[in-house]
Amino acid sequence: MADDTADGHDHAHGYITAKEDYLKRLRRIEGQARGLQRMVEEEKYCIDILTQVSAMTSALQSVAIALLDDHISHCVVDAAVAGGPEAEAKIKEATDAIARLVRS
Amino acid sequence: MADDTADGHDHAHGYITAKEDYLKRLRRIEGQARGLQRMVEEEKYCIDILTQVSAMTSALQSVAIALLDDHISHCVVDAAVAGGPEAEAKIKEATDAIARLVRS
Amino acid sequence: MADDTADGHDHAHGYITAKEDYLKRLRRIEGQARGLQRMVEEEKYCIDILTQVSAMTSALQSVAIALLDDHISHCVVDAAVAGGPEAEAKIKEATDAIARLVRS
Amino acid sequence: MADDTADGHDHAHGYITAKEDYLKRLRRIEGQARGLQRMVEEEKYCIDILTQVSAMTSALQSVAIALLDDHISHCVVDAAVAGGPEAEAKIKEATDAIARLVRS
Numbered sequence: 541m542a543d544d545t546a547d548g549h550d551h552a553h554g555y556i557t558a559k560e561d562y563l564k565r566l567r568r569i570e571g572q573a574r575g576l577q578r579m580v581e582e583e584k585y586c587i588d589i590l591t592q593v594s595a596m597t598s599a600l601q602s603v604a605i606a607l608l609d610d611h612i613s614h615c616v617v618d619a620a621v622a623g624g625p626e627a628e629a630k631i632k633e634a635t636d637a638i639a640r641l642v643r644s
Numbered sequence: 645m646a647d648d649t650a651d652g653h654d655h656a657h658g659y660i661t662a663k664e665d666y667l668k669r670l671r672r673i674e675g676q677a678r679g680l681q682r683m684v685e686e687e688k689y690c691i692d693i694l695t696q697v698s699a700m701t702s703a704l705q706s707v708a709i710a711l712l713d714d715h716i717s718h719c720v721v722d723a724a725v726a727g728g729p730e731a732e733a734k735i736k737e738a739t740d741a742i743a744r745l746v747r748s
Numbered sequence: 749m750a751d752d753t754a755d756g757h758d759h760a761h762g763y764i765t766a767k768e769d770y771l772k773r774l775r776r777i778e779g780q781a782r783g784l785q786r787m788v789e790e791e792k793y794c795i796d797i798l799t800q801v802s803a804m805t806s807a808l809q810s811v812a813i814a815l816l817d818d819h820i821s822h823c824v825v826d827a828a829v830a831g832g833p834e835a836e837a838k839i840k841e842a843t844d845a846i847a848r849l850v851r852s
Numbered sequence: 853m854a855d856d857t858a859d860g861h862d863h864a865h866g867y868i869t870a871k872e873d874y875l876k877r878l879r880r881i882e883g884q885a886r887g888l889q890r891m892v893e894e895e896k897y898c899i900d901i902l903t904q905v906s907a908m909t910s911a912l913q914s915v916a917i918a919l920l921d922d923h924i925s926h927c928v929v930d931a932a933v934a935g936g937p938e939a940e941a942k943i944k945e946a947t948d949a950i951a952r953l954v955r956s
Contacts, residue, residue, distance in 0.1 A: 553687055553688075553689060553690055555684070555690060555693075556687055559684060559685075559687075562684045563681055563684055563685070566677055566680050566681045566684065567681065569677045569680075570674055570677035570678055570681070573670055573673045573674035573677050574674055576670050576673075576707075577667055577670045577671065577674070580659070580663060580666045580667055580670065581663075581667070583657055583660055583663075584657075585657060586657055586659060586711050586712075586714065586715040586719065587715065587737050587738070587741050589659075589711060590708055590711055590712065590715075590741045590744070590745070591741070591744065593704055593707060593708045593711070593745075594708070594741075594744040594745055594748040596704060597701060597704050597705065597708075597745075597748045598748050598851075600697055600700060600701050600704070601701065601748070601850055601851065603680075603697060604694055604697045604698070604701075604850070605843065605846060605847045605850060607690050607693060607694055607697070608690075608694065608843060608846060609839070609840075609843040610690065611690040611691065611694075612820070612824070612839055612842065612843060613836075613839050615690065616820070616824075616825075616828070617824075617828040617835065617839070620824070620825040620828040620829055621828055621829055621831075623829075627825065628821075631817070631820055631821050631825070632817075633691055634691070634820065635813065635816060635817040635820060637691050637694045637695070637698075638813060638816060638846055638849075639813045640694070640695065640698040641694070641697075641698055641701075641846075641850050642809055642812070642813060642849050642850055643806075643809065643955070643956075644698040644701045644702050644705070644955075702955075705954055705955065708954070709947065709950060709951045709954060712947060712950060713943070713944075713947040716924070716928070716943055716946065716947060717940075717943050720924070720928070720929075720932070721928075721932040721939065721943070724928070724929040724932040724933055725932055725933055725935075727933075731929065732925075735921070735924055735925050735929070736921075738924065739917065739920060739921040739924060742917060742920060742950055742953075743917045745950075745954050746913055746916070746917060746953050746954055747851070747852075747910075747913065748851075761895055761896075761897060761898055763892070763898060763901075764895055767892060767893075767895075770892045771889055771892055771893070774885055774888050774889045774892065775889065777885045777888075778882055778885035778886055778889070781878055781881045781882035781885050782882055784878050784881075784915075785875055785878045785879065785882070788867070788871060788874045788875055788878065789871075789875070791865055791868055791871075792865075793865060794865055794867060794919050794920075794922065794923035794927065795923065795945055795946070795949050797867075797919055798916055798919055798920065798923075798949045798952070798953070799949070799952070801912055801915060801916045801919070801953075802916070802949075802952040802953055802956040804912060805909060805912050805913065805916075805953075805956045806956050808905055808908060808909050808912070809909065809956070811888075811905060812902055812905045812906070812909075815898050815901060815902055815905070816898075816902065818898065819898035819899065819902075823898065841899055842899070845899050845902045845903070845906075848902070848903070848906040849902070849905075849906055849909075852906040852909045852910050852913070
């Protein structure tokens with residue numbers, strides 16, 4: 541059940557149509573986290589572990605960019621069409637999220 | 645069992661003394677990946693999911709920086725002391741890993 | 749003269765009201781680039797140069813985030829209100845720019 | 853004249869042999885900063901400005917990675933060979949600089 545009714549949103553979140561795709565990507569990322577533990581357990585070479593960390597970071601960033609895309613296409617656009625202070629608040633919230641991503 | 649005997653390294657990898665600490669961090673990161681799946685399952689708000697993705701990316705980068713630190717303090721320094729072409733190769737390998745991290 | 753007439757935009761770009769502020773920031777960034785040259789000329793310590801490079805990178809990212817904010821608040825919102833394929837194209841273009849920033 | 857005598861370093865900084873190359877790259881980056889000012893002056897399209905900001909950020913990161921490479925190959929390696937607490941301090945200093953870069 542979506543929480544959008546509860547918090548007063550009148551539509552589903554943007555990513556919901558692609559929910560299965562996001563879950564698949566996140567399960568793969570979870571698998572990468574487990575793979576990293578196995579590498580440390582088996583005392584693999586640092587540089588090989590670092591290569592996997594970079595791959596996992598890129599996979600996470602792709603999920604973030606896809607979420608942002610869905611969010612802007614749905615929530616931000618809907619708020620923009622509705623106009624008023626909520627539109628401004630949504631845009632501020634989205635650019636704050638972008639700033640956190642660019643700096644993380 | 646370490647693979648350092650197999651690949652001709654004559655010492656343990658730098659991170660081994662802190663192995664439990666790395667495993668603990670990676671288990672926490674794995675938990676974050678599972679938490680993200682739960683958020684998508686429960687159709688949480690995109691921006692809240694993105695905040696968790698940024699936190700997870702930062703946690704991964706901290707692991708990477710700690711691994712690099714251990715790697716330089718041990719493998720690179722040992723190779724530097726031994727000198728010769730292996731020292732150069734180790735440094736090249738480390739800076740390539742840094743470049744991948746900075747760009748990922 | 750704005751190029752928005754030329755390319756069919758019916759409004760000024762979002763950043764134009766803050767033009768002087770952007771120019772001031774970019775002049776400061778240009779000054780940082782010159783400062784870095786002076787440090788190299790005077791053979792300053794690598795780590796001190798790197799600290800300045802990190803500061804300059806952060807300043808550039810702040811400009812990018814501010815530009816994106818202005819762009820989404822104006823161009824993307826206006827396109828969203830107008831609707832149709834141009835709205836979609838604008839959002840795609842904005843998220844591509846975000847992806848380049850997150851990965852650079 | 854290098855400042856390494858002054859601060860007790862007994863060798864030139866790593867980047868000095870490539871000084872002209874660094875200056876050339878930094879002059880190009882300074883030119884990019886001026887190009888960005890021109891784009892804002894002429895009210896170019898935000899997305900085109902952002903593309904240039906991403907290119908400039910990448911150029912800066914390449915300079916940083918090259919400086920780190922030179923620094924590790926020279927200062928860190930020399931300190932490692934000398935050993936003792938200075939070696940440790942140099943490695944700590946280098947990994948702190950890496951952390952700032954990865955996070956910036």
